[in-house]
Amino acid sequence: MADGDDRQATFGSDGSLETDTTPDATGENDFGEPKEPNETDGGYNRYAVSSLLQKAVRRSDEEVAAWAAWELARSGYAWNLWDRLTLYVVEDLRAGSDVALTIQRYEELATERWEPAEWKGRLCAIHAALAAARAQSTREGPNADEYFRAVAERRAEARERGEEPAHDFPVGDLEPGGEFDAIFDGHTGEGSRLGRSTEFFKTHGARVGPEGEGEHSARWQRLAMLLDEDHDYTEADLDRAVEPVDPDDPWGEPETAEDAIDPERRADETDGTDDGGDGGDAADGDARGSLSDFSE
Template structure:
């Protein structure tokens, strides 16, 4: 094994970074002194950063990996991690675990190693590949833009004394409306309607559309057996029935649910 390599975890060899002499000017691959915001390959870091984001959106793994490598080896690892943190919330599907992976790789690159070391570059490449392989969507970005525009339209419509051209998906959120079930003991309106713990248990705590797991349902039924309140079989079944995916907010008439039972 040569003096400038070391054995890696997998048994191979990797070059050891000697580090740049701080007294010497940094140069690009062609021996020219690096310009402001220039990468070692002779590109603008802004251009490479833009490429990285589009590569993540378009699931181009190779371009994403190269962009991460180029930014990191050029001293712009901070820029890479800053942008990846944005991309995972702006360009990827909600709920994807890639956000945790990217965060973990960043911690490894900065806390366990150094971004200037070869291990730091590997972390950057791993993170970029993970992001590029995740499901791409800008749904959160579009949701934010749409809701902002609707808020502006509602305000303008009120000032003009007209009906808005569009509205929030929840309307006015009033008792008796489509979302009546939300008015339980945890809201002022629900408390005024005496919708106590029984109402919440039977109606407000339902999940769906998959419903509870077998284990969750068994625990819930046993818990209701030990509850101070008594529940009918119909109430128990409804409390654990999955929400209808085609009619998520409709509940049976709750009248009488809150009456005390012996």
């Protein structure tokens, strides 16, 4: 829940543990004894159960995860349960998993429609924990964060010494003409200064991943480019625009396509003075075919 962070344990100036046990977590435990601060109904420390929950879902131990969620929910620590599961979504779950939305929905039901510690709320807690435990766990987010942070420190230290860094970011210096040349279109200052406008974006910056455009999307892209009265695209341009990237070289360009958008070539083609000789509209018609060819 949103106020979960306010209920985390803190340490006083003398090093002693300061706690803020919520009213829902007071009362007696299963043995009829008054609950100590941060004690669950089963007599466990709620920090241990909370940690157990996350480690269980990380290790795909469904039964232990379900129990830990149930124990926290019934003991008045539902806020801790949902806070921990939300943390799991960003810390331990594979990016793109729709389990994140499932967990969010269970939390909404348990905390907004029903009471978290009551039967329906406990069922939501169990279901959410099981969904988390069944999802694909990974530490890719925290691992990436830690790695990039370490590289940033080493990179800064190397610059201070006037040396090349032994470890660098995966993008290098990000300069036009380099591996990531396609990013420097008209949306960037460098691309604007290079005269890279819509044509460059369509044929370089807008290309998609290894799966490529779907049949309809590719057809729409080609037709939209042919119908663009402000730009004159060649057949090679049309092919390049819908060419999927190479999974082993996602920033490379198709070898069969033209290497770049050359403003001087564009001028030659549009006024019919290209060295190819055929020139003008006839050449364009032969190269690209009619609109009806693309609308079948």
